[in-house]
Amino acid sequence: MTTTDHLNTPDNSFVHYHQPDPVLQTTVQSWLFAELLPWQKDTWQYFTNHYQNSTKALPHAILIGGNAGTGKRAFVYRFVAWAFCQNNQKHDMQTACGHCESCQWLIANTHPNLYQLPKPLLEAEKSPKKNQILDESPTHQATTTIKIDDIRTMQPFVQQSSHGVRIVVIHQADQMTLGASNALLKTLEEPADNVLMFLLSDTPSQLLPTIRSRLQSFKVSHILPHQSLNFMQNQLPNAHLTDLEQVNHLSSYAPFVAMDMLHSQWYQHRQMWINSWQAVRSGNRTPIQASDYWQKNLSLSDFLYLSQIMLIEVGYIVNQLPSLQSDLNWDKLQPMPKMLGILSLQNVIEQIWQDRRQHIQDKLCYDKLINAMQLC
């Protein structure tokens, strides 16, 4: 493996990005009746055509996999709402009506024929602890693990005999423990009548092969660069085109990740990150001063995420590849760091993410990274 291989993972999404999970029910509500995303039209047609004929024309276990921030959950919720809607056969409707009994149940998160793992959070259930978990986005968020008991609790819902279609949605299916995966396997092997199961995953390669082989995979995340850009221009008509183009590249054409970037604190601090690193390595600032600055200005997860994004970019420049962030003054870094130093900093960041899970104090984590940066 050469040093540049390290920078170019196959899907070009160099930093794995997690959306908060479980999501809030208010977010789910916004997805149920949203406009169809342009890159999901073909799959939508397939689903709605096959569902109209008979539920049996759709595979009973469906994998929706693809990069985070591409609208997988929006697609599934939109379909669930449409499939249950009592008016879906009228006037060739392509979106659930929003006012029938079924649509109202979905809005209230009380639909008896929908089972979700994990369940969305109601606004009132946002305890300070759960808030903290949500705050860990955008990366390395402690996603909820799906345990064997979660699958066992779900099984009566799958096995009951009732009229009408029942739908199961398992979010971040790659977070199932081995026990949970094996328990689910039995359900997949003996499909119940009238049950549709959706498994969603940002990294479907992490599912057990035995699970994956029993799922039929559908693509709703294949986005061309111009589709992502056009979509963002419609959503953010006042944003500058050059800014949108840049976050479009940086996000590997995942428009929801890109728009989050544009509005995030860390994105506004990119030039400061370069300046701060140079100040520390040249001795103009002490590591303690730099650490204090970042503790005041960015949450630890944002600071780590920013550092990961920026180090990738420094790696590109050191390897004389074109920079994706042409709005920044990279010449401030003098002399340019060595590739070995960049790789060691990336390792330090990985270590810090792990330290965090052991509840090491945030301050020590900032200090650790900045001390390492001083030496590069």
Ligand SMILES: [Zn+2]
């Ligand atoms: Zn309806």
